[in-house]
Amino acid sequence: MRDKCIALLKQRGVEIDDIIDITMLLQQPYIENLKREEVHENLMEILSKREVYHAVYTGIAIDISVDEGTFFDEKIRGIIKDDYGLYGVDEVLAYSICNIYGSIALTNFGYVDKLKPGIIQVINDDLTQCNTFLDDIVGALAAAAASRVAHSHRKEIKEEVLGRKKERAKRR
Numbered sequence: 632m633r634d635k636c637i638a639l640l641k642q643r644g645v646e647i648d649d650i651i652d653i654t655m656l657l658q659q660p661y662i663e664n665l666k667r668e669e670v671h672e673n674l675m676e677i678l679s680k681r682e683v684y685h686a687v688y689t690g691i692a693i694d695i696s697v698d699e700g701t702f703f704d705e706k707i708r709g710i711i712k713d714d715y716g717l718y719g720v721d722e723v724l725a726y727s728i729c730n731i732y733g734s735i736a737l738t739n740f741g742y743v744d745k746l747k748p749g750i751i752q753v754i755n756d757d758l759t760q761c762n763t764f765l766d767d768i769v770g771a772l773a774a775a776a777a778s779r780v781a782h783s784h785r786k787e788i789k790e791e792v793l794g795r796k797k798e799r800a801k802r803r
């Protein structure tokens with residue numbers, strides 16, 4: 632299922648490397664020597680989880696059915712196609728991925744949603760296909776990987792945050 636998931640993301644224009652880019656952006660400020668390989672490993676673990684690939688598949692299936700015109704309800708189809716701001720089901724589906732990985736994943740998901748780094752902006756600007764669910768899924772996968780990486784670097788992060796606090800205190 633994991634490989635099918637990766638293939639499906641690729642088919643919709645998202646490479647694993649694009650997701651790693653976002654996770655690196657999120658975690659590099661905290662973990663100095665973070666390697667792409669480590670993020671890759673974490674991402675592979677995440678994509679191997681049943682709840683995760685079900686969410687990825689479901690979201691992308693909705694985008695595809697909107698593109699193909701097979702989504703059964705015209706009104707909802709229009710809402711998804713236009714990425715109507717108050718729809719929100721796309722974000723909620725993606726939350727289900729973040730929920731598994733705790734609060735770091737959830738806060739990073741919100742941050743990525745606002746910032747729209749890298750591939751997320753590209754997906755957002757792409758008018759050739761419906762990406763209403765895809766952008767949130769990509770953000771959630773990157774955020775989940777950030778959280779998983781953070782938890783495996785607990786000690787370093789604690790020291791980094793403490794160091795910053797001391798720096799700020801000194802400046803005051």
Ligand code: MG
Pocket residue numbers: 714721722762763764765766767
């Ligand atoms: Mg969306």
